Amino acid sequence: MSTLITGIAELTTNEPGGPLRDAAVVLDGDRIAWVGASADGPVADERVDVAGRAVLPGWVDSHTHLVFAGDRTAEFEARMAGEAYSAGGIAVTVDATRAATDEALAANLLRHTEEALRQGTTCLETKTGYGLSVADEQRSARIAAGTAEEVTFLGAHLVPPGADAESYVDLVCGEMLDAVAPYVRWADVFCETGAFDEEQTGRVLSAAAARGLGLRVHGNQLGEGPGVRLAVEHGAASVDHCTYLSGADVEALASSDTVATLLPACDLSTRQALAPARRLLDAGATVALASNANPGSSYTTSMGFCVSTAVLQMRMTVAEAVYAATAGGARALRRQDVGRIRVGARADVQVLDAPSVTHLAYRPGVPLTAAVWRRGERMR
């Protein structure tokens, strides 16, 4: 089955040469088969005229925590009344997640994944990290692998209340890693005061790398610290948050393959400063934007919101923000097949009810996603 999408006012491809005007795209099966001028569009089984709208790759959301149960509205209300965010809230979700059935966890994950898809997210990563026992982390990984395209093991999210930190890190690096390995591609560590320190983070990253997993790090979320440096030293694909960065952190990111994944919805929801996107981009670092959808620090699946915040409040240009939320996310997941519109790429495409991606920031808060194809299949 092939589909010609024509009448595209502005086609963001993320390829050299900038956006194409008056363009068309052919999706054939699950791949993009042709990209060019509307006037040259070849015959296809189906023709969809988007009548002067903008088309861009589906969002690549490279950081979510969607295997969870429970609700943290009260914590959010307290924060909005002036309380600080702390890693300790994770334990509330751990209790609710452990108490939930497999079916409830899978349904919750699917509900949020579908919510993201309706808003244009066609490739989504999600993590374990609300189980924190061998059985609960393995269950979370298995459930995540049933729905999400990219799965990350985050046993090192928090030392479970009452546990000894060193023994827990031993468990994460040994039995827990063995139990989740069949289901995950990545391992992650929350390197922060109140979570895991430099030595513990290094141990988990080394153990995961020895198992053949790709690495990610939650770093520099609540203050400066060793997270960025460790991520770069261990060759992590991405270090996520990057809200508080030293000059050395920025330089280290700029001269490495580690992507700086910024999570603006989290910074807003936790009332932190917004991550220094401009400093990173000006230094030459690769930046991704992701939702960090989770019930505690960032309860949104909206990549459009992240893009508009990045433009309006983090001084990214629209082009930089859209790239970061598509091709940047793909780089953070070390993927070549998503985040771009080019021949051979996966047929993940979204249409905006607007003539240009500029409207994502020009009309903040307006749900602009008009149509979505994932793997060539029309999803909305």
Ligand code: NIG
């Ligand atoms: O990325 N920082 C650690 N983990 C999540 C928060 C999870 C939670 O508060 O439940 C984050 O913000």
